[in-house]
Amino acid sequence: xxxxxxxTVSLDRLKPGEKGWIKELLLEERTGRKLEDMGFQRGRPVxxxxxxxxxxxxxxxxxxxxxxxxRGEAGRIQVEIESGMENGVK
Amino acid sequence: xxxSKSSVGLGALDVGLEIHKKRGDDIVAALAGNPNVGxxxxxxxxxxxxxxxxxxxxxxxxxxxxxxxxxxxxxxxxDIPGCYSLDAHSAEEEVAGDFLRSGEYDVAVIVCDALCLExxxxxxxxxxxxxxxxxxxxxxxxxxxxxxIRIDLKELExxxxxxxxGTAARNGSGIEELYGAIKKLAGGNSxxxxxxxxxxxxxxSLKTPEEICRGIVKYEDEKYAAGDRRKDRFFTGKITGIPxxxxxxxxxxxxxxxxxxxxxxxxHAFFSSLEGKLMNGFCRLGVPESxxxxxxxxxxxxxxxxVSVMLPPMAIFFPLFxxxxxSGYLPRVAFNLDRCFQKCxxxxxxxxxxxxxxxxxxxx
Numbered sequence: 001x002x003x004x005x006x007x008t009v010s011l012d013r014l015k016p017g018e019k020g021w022i023k024e025l026l027l028e029e030r031t032g033r034k035l036e037d038m039g040f041q042r043g044r045p046v047x048x049x050x051x052x053x054x055x056x057x058x059x060x061x062x063x064x065x066x067x068x069x070x071r072g073e074a075g076r077i078q079v080e081i082e083s084g085m086e087n088g089v090k
Numbered sequence: 091x092x093x094s095k096s097s098v099g100l101g102a103l104d105v106g107l108e109i110h111k112k113r114g115d116d117i118v119a120a121l122a123g124n125p126n127v128g129x130x131x132x133x134x135x136x137x138x139x140x141x142x143x144x145x146x147x148x149x150x151x152x153x154x155x156x157x158x159x160x161x162x163x164x165x166x167x168x169d170i171p172g173c174y175s176l177d178a179h180s181a182e183e184e185v186a187g188d189f190l191r192s193g194e195y196d197v198a199v200i201v202c203d204a205l206c207l208e209x210x211x212x213x214x215x216x217x218x219x220x221x222x223x224x225x226x227x228x229x230x231x232x233x234x235x236x237x238x239i240r241i242d243l244k245e246l247e248x249x250x251x252x253x254x255x256g257t258a259a260r261n262g263s264g265i266e267e268l269y270g271a272i273k274k275l276a277g278g279n280s281x282x283x284x285x286x287x288x289x290x291x292x293x294x295s296l297k298t299p300e301e302i303c304r305g306i307v308k309y310e311d312e313k314y315a316a317g318d319r320r321k322d323r324f325f326t327g328k329i330t331g332i333p334x335x336x337x338x339x340x341x342x343x344x345x346x347x348x349x350x351x352x353x354x355x356x357x358h359a360f361f362s363s364l365e366g367k368l369m370n371g372f373c374r375l376g377v378p379e380s381x382x383x384x385x386x387x388x389x390x391x392x393x394x395x396x397v398s399v400m401l402p403p404m405a406i407f408f409p410l411f412x413x414x415x416x417s418g419y420l421p422r423v424a425f426n427l428d429r430c431f432q433k434c435x436x437x438x439x440x441x442x443x444x445x446x447x448x449x450x451x452x453x454x
Contacts, residue, residue, distance in 0.1 A: 037174030054429035064206035
């Protein structure tokens with residue numbers, strides 16, 4: 001938001017194929033640390049791989065691994081994306 | 091070990107691992123690593139045991155021990171539950187962390203997934219802060235090769251200052267080298283008997299996982315995962331995911347229920363044909379009629395009935411499910427169904443249990 005062309009959204013806004021960089025985990029400590037261990041760490045690139053047929057959970061490529069998490073958790077992970085990248089997300 | 095009360099009950103959580111050496115000079119090697127990197131496969135490859143492996147994280151809850159004798163040296167191998175780090179998030183990780191801190195081993199083998207080495211490096215560095223007696227085993231090298239990922243193991247060894255061995259435990263490659271590295275690090279018998287771990291000093295000065303792995307992993311083919319992605323899109327897609335899943339599960343149930351009829355009938359016919367002979371036999375032995383009838387029409391008939399009805403479906407269902415499990419499809423089912431299970435505070439993994447319940451309802 002501060003920088004031109006960059007924008008911060010929550011991870012669950014990413015559609016399959018879209019990429020972002022993890023900025024912050026707004027989760028309670030236990031869950032946050034677990035997700036960090038699984039690869040969701042600050043500064044890491046993350047890509048939404050696919051969503052389940054119901055849209056939740058979704059799988060993400062992070063640190064070379066494919067990790068599926070629920071929307072509840074993804075919604076609390078802040079990612080920075082290039083402004084042009086999101087389609088149809090306000 | 092199977093699913094027994096001691097392996098899954100509350101007791102499994104706080105068993106302090108007790109090491110059973112056969113000989114004084116046995117080397118105790120602990121196998122640790124992130125969940126799902128194939129620790130149990132490495133363990134099986136090393137011991138020749140058939141400890142159950144599966145595509146679920148957290149297969150091994152309590153530590154499992156195995157014994158191997160290789161080139162004149164005995165090894166006690168301890169399969170430690172998978173953990174991402176030494177700070178405990180769950181019961182398994184606590185067991186793992188406690189054991190790794192305890193130092194009741196000669197060598198810690200940290201099994202890593204070649205496909206996401208950097209993520210695994212976090213645990214390696216944490217363990218290295220506790221002890222220097224570490225061998226890094228980069229497993230799934232065959233998978234990495236398939237996906238055109240090259241890993242510079244020599245350079246990794248230089249940067250970490252500990253032995254690094256590449257393995258593909260599923261087909262046993264690299265296991266010899268792993269034994270070699272463990273033996274070399276454990277040192278001679280006399281040194282080991284002193285019992286002091288950390289003859290190699292812990293190393294706290296190492297850099298971050300990112301720095302360690304920089305330049306070591308090379309993706310020769312950027313589109314390496316394209317095939318996997320296409321498959322995953324198909325199996326978990328909005329349009330295809332659910333119908334494909336229903337079709338596959340239906341096929342499994344159909345094969346089980348319809349397919350089991352034939353062996354069931356054959357078994358039933360076989361057991362019935364023995365019934366008359368059994369009766370005659372008892373007759374000749376002079377067993378009184380009431381006892382005879384109780385034994386043959388009661389005990390024998392009920393027992394064989396149950397066997398002929400239950401055995402064939404199980405003999406078909408479980409192998410079929412194993413195929414689905416090994417192909418990695420079950421986690422996709424969990425992924426597809428998680429939303430539905432979430433609504434009742436369960437998780438997608440329980441889909442497997444549901445399938446079994448459904449099968450038994452069908453049978454009864």
